[in-house]
Amino acid sequence: MPIPFKNALRKGRTRQPKIQPWEVLAPNEQTVPLVFASPHSGRTYPLQFVAASNLDWTTLRGSEDAFIDEVFAAAPEFGAPLLRAHFPRAYVDVNREPYELDAEMFSDQLPDHVTTKSPRITAGLGTIARVVTNGDEIYEKPLRFAEARRRIEACHLPYHLELRGLIDATLERFGGCLLIDCHSMPSASGPMNLRPETRVDVVLGDAHGSACARAVSELAEETLIELGFSVIRNKPYAGGYTTRHYGRPEEGVHVLQIEINRALYMDENRIQRGPGLPALVRRMDRLIKALTAIDPTILAPSPADGLKAAE
DSSP: OHHHHHHHHHTTOOOOOOOOSEEEEOOSSOOSSEEEEETTOOOOOOHHHHHTBSSOHHHHGGGSOTTHHHHTTTGGGGTOOEEEEOSOTTTOOTTSOTTBOOGGGBSSOOOTTSBOOSHHHHTTOSSSOSBOTTSOBOBSSOBOHHHHHHHIIIIIHHHHHHHHHHHHHHHHHHSOEEEEEEEEEOTTSGGGSSOGGGOOOEEEESTTTTSSOHHHHHHHHHHHHHTTOOEEESSSOOOOHHHHHHOBGGGTEEEEEEEEEGGGTEETTTTEEOTTHHHHHHHHHHHHHHHHTSOGGGGSOOHHHHHHHHO
16 A cells, blocks of 8 residues: 555665666567667656655556556567666656756756756656646655756666667668657547547657658558557657657658557556457557568668658
């Protein structure tokens, strides 16, 4: 239970072993020009973070893209590595700039290199989030900048170093790379807050065509529709920092963000796997198969296509 757990933390009765912040589930040999990433499915919560929070355990976990790493766990079987974070999004969000922070959250002044104004910060969802997905405040009292820097240096920067390495190795080996950034979305917000007959199951984000070849987005959309999903593109999720930072089709790097409606596979109130999870995994395996069968020439650097997409 949350309250006894926090009391135990404050009395020093609970210890937590060191855990690698992320891991790569790799095939024996990478045979396709794809990389999969699950940045928000981490569920290893540092004990001091839990103790510093206002929230009970389940509410604190509400920002997770829970079990998405399991949904895409078959990627290595199709020859592609899967990078997954173990730390939670509420602790540090790797789909933000390295230092995108709300100055109001901190008791000391932030350095000049920190970005303090953005729509994400206004929403309370910077690199160090102020709120969880439902809008509840995370912290009992202000943080020190040193704490944010420690988390970013321990989690955010190494995660992206690993991701950059996977992309570069794929690009060097195959002449192009497609990164699939895997996420989930709450069923009760954005385009999902609709009648069941008009519910959106999947949102594909390619930064409005600038981060990914059109043929890739179209293949993903067509495959998902054939699998029985309702799909839209770029509304309201066009792609976060990862999509926009790495997506450079003119250089042979393509990024497609996938957001899956949590109502399809989990109990959002209890943060538990739902009866729909096995069926979703089977359907996503077919999406992975379709994407890994893509013609590699589609991913090759193409300056003309990159310029056209950016217009």
